[in-house]
Amino acid sequence: MLTSQFLLLGAVLFCIGVYGVIARKNAVLVLMSIELILNSVNINLLAFALRNGSADGHTFALYIVAIAAAEVGVGLAMVLLIYRNRRSIGLDELSEMRG
Amino acid sequence: MISAELLVAQNIGFSVIAIVMIVAALRVVTTSNVVHAALWLVVVLSGAAAQYVLLAAEFVAVTQVLVYIGAVMVLFLFGTMLTRARIGAERDLNNPYWKLGIPVAGLLFLAMAIALVSSFGDEQLPSDPRVVSVGEISDQIFGPYLLPFWGLSFVLLAAIIGAIVLARKD
Numbered sequence: 168m169l170t171s172q173f174l175l176l177g178a179v180l181f182c183i184g185v186y187g188v189i190a191r192k193n194a195v196l197v198l199m200s201i202e203l204i205l206n207s208v209n210i211n212l213l214a215f216a217l218r219n220g221s222a223d224g225h226t227f228a229l230y231i232v233a234i235a236a237a238e239v240g241v242g243l244a245m246v247l248l249i250y251r252n253r254r255s256i257g258l259d260e261l262s263e264m265r266g
Numbered sequence: 267m268i269s270a271e272l273l274v275a276q277n278i279g280f281s282v283i284a285i286v287m288i289v290a291a292l293r294v295v296t297t298s299n300v301v302h303a304a305l306w307l308v309v310v311l312s313g314a315a316a317q318y319v320l321l322a323a324e325f326v327a328v329t330q331v332l333v334y335i336g337a338v339m340v341l342f343l344f345g346t347m348l349t350r351a352r353i354g355a356e357r358d359l360n361n362p363y364w365k366l367g368i369p370v371a372g373l374l375f376l377a378m379a380i381a382l383v384s385s386f387g388d389e390q391l392p393s394d395p396r397v398v399s400v401g402e403i404s405d406q407i408f409g410p411y412l413l414p415f416w417g418l419s420f421v422l423l424a425a426i427i428g429a430i431v432l433a434r435k436d
Binding site for chain 1: 267274275276277287288291292294295296297300303304310311314317318320321322323325326329330333334337338341342344345346348358359360361364365367368370371372374375378379382383386387388389390391392395396398400401403405406407411414415418421422424425426428429432433436
């Protein structure tokens with residue numbers, strides 16, 4: 168197996184996630200795109216862990232999984248709160264903090 | 267030492283899983299149904315777990331299945347259910363300027379692909395990898411990476427309390 172095939176798979180997933188973050192208006196779908204990005208980072212970390220024969224990449228991949236879980240929990244709580252106040256989760260309608 | 271047949275099998279497995287993951291990821295960002303997007307995300311996450319197994323990271327793969335497919339997907343489906351009166355296809359999920367995302371993502375991929383191919387080219391991964399045991403990972407977490415682990419514990423605590431405070435009805 169080549170190193171670059173895993174890195175390229177990570178790059179493809181990362182770019183699809185970036186496209187999702189830019190293109191989507193629905194807040195839940197933006198959170199899903201962020202999950203895609205975090206997974207591509209994990210693939211890269213584990214590929215380099217295998218390449219260098221070290222356990223550091225595994226440790227960081229586990230940390231990223233935990234961070235992603237916390238992020239989804241808080242993110243969906245915020246989405247729920249926004250929905251309760253405004254009856255909509257379109258991200259373009261949240262302009263209260265505009266200066 | 268891994269035999270040649272196994273290497274071929276690994277490459278075929280990688281290609282099949284990678285194609286399935288990319289198609290599913292494209293469906294996540296293009297489908298017009300939020301529940302379908304969540305289910306396609308399950309496919310991507312399972313494929314990622316399979317790739318972790320190919321990369322000799324069994325513990326991370328099991329954690330991925332437990333945390334992502336077990337917990338995060340349930341959260342997503344609950345989030346969809348609680349913020350939406352009806353479940354089904356709908357228009358208006360994209361920004362008006364969504365086409366801007368295609369050149370941005372394309373250029374980003376082009377830049378990353380050129381950089382990756384020129385620096386790693388056809389470098390082979392070690393064919394008899396050192397298997398990282400769970401004990402070794404725990405030695406890492408509770409040894410040199412103890413400080414980030416503490417930070418992570420505080421992040422999780424803050425996330426739990428924050429989610430309760432945000433979602434409380436009063």
